[in-house]
Amino acid sequence: MRTAANSATLGDLNVRLLLGAVRRRGQVSRPELATELALSLQAVTRIVAGLCRDGLLQSCGKKTLGVGQPTQFYQLVPDAVFSIGIQLQRTRLQLVLVDFCGNILRRQRCPLSDWLPQQVQPALLQQTRQLLTQLSALQLERLCGIGLAMPWFAGNSQFAARLYPQLTAQQLQALQQAWQGVDLATALQTELEVPVYLENDGSAAAAAELWLGKPTATDFLYLYLDQLVAGGLVLNGQLWRGRHGNAAHLAVLPVTQGQLLLQQPDADAISTGLQAAMALLDIPLVIIDSSTARDLAPLLAGIQQRLQTWPTFGLLAPTLQQGSLGANAMLLGAAMLPLYQTYAADRTVL
Numbered sequence: 001m002r003t004a005a006n007s008a009t010l011g012d013l014n015v016r017l018l019l020g021a022v023r024r025r026g027q028v029s030r031p032e033l034a035t036e037l038a039l040s041l042q043a044v045t046r047i048v049a050g051l052c053r054d055g056l057l058q059s060c061g062k063k064t065l066g067v068g069q070p071t072q073f074y075q076l077v078p079d080a081v082f083s084i085g086i087q088l089q090r091t092r093l094q095l096v097l098v099d100f101c102g103n104i105l106r107r108q109r110c111p112l113s114d115w116l117p118q119q120v121q122p123a124l125l126q127q128t129r130q131l132l133t134q135l136s137a138l139q140l141e142r143l144c145g146i147g148l149a150m151p152w153f154a155g156n157s158q159f160a161a162r163l164y165p166q167l168t169a170q171q172l173q174a175l176q177q178a179w180q181g182v183d184l185a186t187a188l189q190t191e192l193e194v195p196v197y198l199e200n201d202g203s204a205a206a207a208a209e210l211w212l213g214k215p216t217a218t219d220f221l222y223l224y225l226d227q228l229v230a231g232g233l234v235l236n237g238q239l240w241r242g243r244h245g246n247a248a249h250l251a252v253l254p255v256t257q258g259q260l261l262l263q264q265p266d267a268d269a270i271s272t273g274l275q276a277a278m279a280l281l282d283i284p285l286v287i288i289d290s291s292t293a294r295d296l297a298p299l300l301a302g303i304q305q306r307l308q309t310w311p312t313f314g315l316l317a318p319t320l321q322q323g324s325l326g327a328n329a330m331l332l333g334a335a336m337l338p339l340y341q342t343y344a345a346d347r348t349v350l
Contacts, residue, residue: 014039016345018047019056022076023101023211027060029071048074056080056100076100081343082139084131085335086124087201088150088184089227090115090160093123095131097139098335102212104328106134115160115175117182124184125191132192145195147337148188149204149330151228152246154179159228159251162262197337200245204333205325206232207239209287211336211344213324220285221277221318223250223270224329227291229262235283238345253277267302274303278315289323291330296322 014037021036022028034044051057058077062070078099087094090112097106110127112120128146135143151159160167160175167175185198199207206222209215209232218237224230231250233240240247251262253273261273274286288303290296300320307317325332 012047013345014043015047015051016343018044019051019076019343020211020345022057022074027073027075029063029073031071078103079138080142081339082135082143083335083338084128084143084146085331085333085337086128086146086148087204087331087334088120088124088148089201090151090154090164091227093120093127094331095127096331096335097131097135098332100339102208102332102336104332106131115154115164116178117154117184118178121182121184121187125188128188128192132194143194144342145197145338146188146192147197147199147204147334148185149199149201149334149337150184152200152249154182159262162228195338197341199334199337200230200232200241200249201226201330201333202230202248202250203232203239203241203245204337205230205289205329206234206248206287206333207340208325208329208333208336209289209323210234210237210239211340212332213287215285215287216319216321217283217285219283220287220321221248221250221274221281221283222323223286223288224323225265225288225290225292226330229265230330233281239340248277250277267299267306270299271303271306274307274318275310275313275315278310278318282316284318285321286318287321287323289326289329291327 017037018033021033030041030044030048034041048057055077057074060073060075062072064070078101081100083098085096085098092112093110095108096104098104108127108131110123112123160172185196189196202224205224209222220234222232229251231248233248250273253261253276255261255269255272261269288296288300300322304320310317323329
C-alpha cells in the first residue's frame with residue numbers, strides 16, 4: 001500500500017504545493033512552476049527530480065516557451081497511486097476506483113432497499129470487498145486508501161422523510177435511533193485493514209471541484225443539488241470543514257417563513273440563502289452543480305437576476321459558476337479523500 005512515507009520529500013509543504021500545481025495545469029515546465037509557486041528554479045528542479053524518482057511525476061516531452069531552447073515539461077503519473085471512493089446515499093451505494101489523476105477506472109452501483117444500518121453496513125462491506133478483488137496486484141500495492149462520503153446526519157428523520165414518505169413518524173424515530181453511535185468508516189477499516197477516510201458528502205464534492213474542477217477563485221461556496229441539497233466551503237484554496245466537519249450545511253438555511261432551502265431549492269430560495277451566506281463570508285465565487293442531467297443555465301440565470309438587487313443591501317454579489325463534475329462530484333470527492341490527505345498542501349483536512 002502506498003502512503004506518504006514512500007516519499008521523504010512529501011513532508012515538505014512546497015512539494016505538496018508543486019504537486020497541486022501540476023495537477024491543475026496537466027502539463028507544466030519547471031520555469032512555470034517556479035513562477036507560480038514563487039520558488040527558485042533550483043528548488044523546483046530539486047523537488048521535481050525527487051518526485052520523478054518516487055514515480056509520482058514523469059517527463060512528457062519538450063516544448064518551446066517563447067525564444068530559446070525547448071523546455072522539459074512534466075505531468076502526474078496516472079498509475080503511481082490508486083484510490084477507492086464510496087458514495088453512500090440513503091437509496092443507493094456507489095463505488096469507484098480512480099488513478100492519481102482522478103480518472104475513473106472501475107465503477108460499481110448497488111441499490112439500497114433499506115436505510116437501517118444493519119442493512120447498510122453489510123452491503124457496504126460486501127461491495128467494497130467485491131471491488132478490491134477486481135484490482136490488479138499493482139493497483140493493490142499502490143492503493144493509498146478508501147474515501148467514504150455520506151450524509152453527516154445519517155439518521156436525521158426530517159431528511160429521511162423526504163426520501164421515504166411511506167414511513168410513519170414512529171418508524172422515522174426508530175431509524176434515527178438506530179443510527180446513533182454507528183461508525184461505518186471505522187468498522188470498514190477494521191474489517192479490510194485499509195485506511196478509510198470519512199467526509200460529509202457535500203464537503204467531499206467541494207473537494208473534488210477544488211482538485212479536479214476549474215474554480216475561478218481560491219475562495220468559494222459550493223452548492224450541490226442531489227437527493228437533498230448539500231454544500232461545501234473552500235477558503236484560501238483549502239477545504240474548510242468546520243469544528244464538527246459540518247461547514248456549509250446549506251440544506252438547513254432558512255429561506256422563507258418556516259421553510260428551509262432543502263424543501264424547495266429554486267432560484268428564489270437559493271438566492272435568499274446565498275444572501276445570508278455572503279453576508280457572513282464575503283467571498284467572490286459560488287459554484288453550483290447537480291447530480292442530474294438538468295441544464296443549470298436557467299437556474300443560474302434566475303439566481304443572477306436576483307443578485308442584481310444585492311448592492312441596495314450593501315452586499316457585493318459573487319460570481320456564479322456551474323460545477324464541472326455533475327453526477328460524479330460526490331463520488332469523485334470520496335475517491336479524492338485519501339489522495340487529498342496524502343498529497344495535498346492542506347494538512348488541516350481529515
